[in-house]
Amino acid sequence: MARPEFEDINPSTEEVIETYEGHETGEVIDAVEKADDAFDGWSDRSIEERESLLADVAEVLRDNTDEYAETMTREMGKPVSEARSEVEKCAWVCDYYAERAGEHLQDDRIGTEPGARTYVSYEPLGVVLAIMPWNFPFWQVFRFAVPYLTAGNVGILKHASNVPGCALAIEEVFDRAGYPDGVFTTVLAETDAVEPMLEHDAVRAVTLTGSNRAGSAVGETAGREIKKTVLELGGSDPFVVLDDADVDEAARVGARSRNLNSGQSCIAAKRFVVHQDVYEGFLERFVEEVEALNVGDPTDEDVDVGSQARGDLRDELHGQVRDSVEAGAEAVVGGEPLDREGYYYPPTVLTDVPDGCPASEEELFGPVAAVFRVSDEDEAIDRANDSPYGLGASIWTDDVERGERVAGRIKAGSTFVNELVKSDPRLPFGGVKKSGYGRELGRDGIREFTNRKTVWVQEAGE
Template sequence: MPIATVNPASGETLKTYEAMGDEEIERRLRLAEATFRTYRTSAFAERARLMHRAADLLDEDQQDIGRIMTTEMGKPVKQARAEAAKCAKSMRWYADHAEGLLADEEPDAADVKDSGASRALVRYRPLGPVLAVMPWNFPLWQVIRFAAPALMAGNVGLLKHASNVPQTALYLEDLFHRAGFPEGAFQTLLIGSGAVEEILRDERVKAATLTGSEPAGRAVASVAGDMVKKTVLELGGSDPYVVMPSADIDRAARIAVTARVQNNGQSCIAAKRFIVHTDVFDAFAERFVAGMKALTVGDPLAEETEVGPLASEQGRSDLEELVDDAVESGATVLCGGERPDGDGWYYPPTVLADITREMRIHREETFGPVATLYRVADLDETVLVANDTPFGLSSNVWTRDEAEVDRFVRDLEAGGVFVNGMTASHPAFPFGGVKRSGYGRELSGHGIREFCNITTVWHGA
């Protein structure tokens, strides 16, 4: 795949870039290793000062970087600006909290005495250069939620971004450089996916994090496992959106639309499978379909646009295949379902009902504005259908019944349960999944400690 900016709204190639050669990659690896030796000893206060400066610069750049993201991958420009603002907020959060999150921990005094020590503590130390393999769908946020905690912990970052967002990738390196971080603290590697394995096998690279597809996750995890290197993986999702009889149906349906089509439906944590109790199924379906039909689809640079094009022609083709397979197998199209005429990689907001387990769309992730509706008879069937997926990233449940909430929290196989609201990430809360959605956690204290050497310090009596 070429490293290029191709406007999804028109299919026009705007900029192309040459992949870095072996000499440049080696130079950057040497620089990362050398920078880490000194950066790891910097004070938290100094790292926080630099991170706050980067956040301020990002706020100043919000309009420009928003347009770049929209031009590169097609998200509505309002959402692009909101993504930049969220990144700046999270950078400040880590700047303000990292020192406390990584403070030395003192074990219970009785345990210290029992071990024969005069004193003991647990200290968090940075690992070194961390390779981040990142996707195009949230081209700023996916990187910042790795970079902010990693840099605040004293690590340095090497970014291999998706090949269709090179301008955003280069912007990120420039952002940290302008903020005053040492040269080599954060570097972008303009490389294709074929170059990742050799870099990950390099002894100077200590760990890796990947957000992306399941095949990409398997490939990185396999190499990292062979090299015995720590990895964090955030892969696909097919999140359930459960609606029970006690729910506020109007609100649940309204938010369901946003939960499905955020980022043009190209989000791992977007709600994708809408599992609705039979007592409220018809009322919910009517409101939900009406909301999907009312969305404004168009030029992503237009302020009024709510749904733009998919990021790639292949992505649209993959989505069409899932929809066509479902329809051929008996699914009912309640709205959308057909590719529009004209330029760009657009696909209409679509709702499918009468889904069966034999359809591909039941097992595979739909990366675009396509929702599937399931009718369920009771709580047990709801849990069964919600868990009937190879993924387990997040989940949404709508109910006012506390006993049902307890059941969902206990039994849903997911990294998050969002009650009466849609899934969203926040720097204070851990983010990640189970099953084929990956392992490890990003964000919060859990995320910043993922790439730390958790060190026991023991002093004899």
């Protein structure tokens, strides 16, 4: 079998940047075994040592922010200003766990009987396989790697095939920070190498962020092998605007939430559910905000929306828009690929979206907003919940008690009142329904891939 090659294409110019030589399946298995060999020495280190190295990772990221940001922009079209913010967020998650990992992993003392000392300890599992997407090519990796490695696990990264430069750069970050060989390893491998890795005895857990199809395949293999999984599988997040909302602020934040990362975000606002009393005013302001976005070369500091990451992804998005319009939706802004070099799709707003069309039923992974009119609060909640996904939700109201009540009725992994949905190192992140299961970040995230071991120590003679 020929050695795999990965062609690195700049999506804003369609030019080939570089061709990377990938790893064959045998080399991938060698990497797994090398990681397994590194596990004992790494897990035996004190938590203080691992926290100290993590602080060094943050320093490497900050010292090389521009370099890493430019790599992201070149490979997947992210506006360079957002790419720099992504590197800074990766440094932030390092800071957080460098300070709090020991606290989150300390034993939980639980009283049981006289003469017995009983507690739960949190011990690392071993080799964790991570299958990561291209849309936040640094953040998605650091979101898993920082807590899991600091807990004492070792990691193997199988990154998306269109961001090989980012994948190798991340491995270099840990090398520069002084991590031992084998603790974090990148493999440039085809999808068919995933199953042999999952079936290897050394791999004890897998985390995947990606499509439902990929999640189902990985979950099936991991289930057969009885291995722990965390799956984050996308979303179609509702953005609920109630009748007492600040329409101007909701429109401003909503336009930003929908179009961050050129619209290619799992937690972007995708379905705008608007009370009929403020529908016209919100739509007018929302369209103004969307039309004001600057679309262009992502290396330009003033650009808000760059290209889509790949040509096939842009074409798939346009197919969903076209099918929705043919079903009765109206594109009041955008709706056609831009006639220019690169994989550009304009910020688009769809109204009068009928049930059953892609904009209503599917995740639109690009800068396309679907706006729905509802008659009251109950209908807004029903519409928000009418999705196979349940990642995040945003609710807008001047009455925060009302907002909190509505947030409690929406089926999602996270709900935000008068704020866009976002991940934060201090808080657990993950979804329900077809958005996946398990949690990353916060205390819950660092404990996901640990053995929660019960220890009972009885005094002699008791």
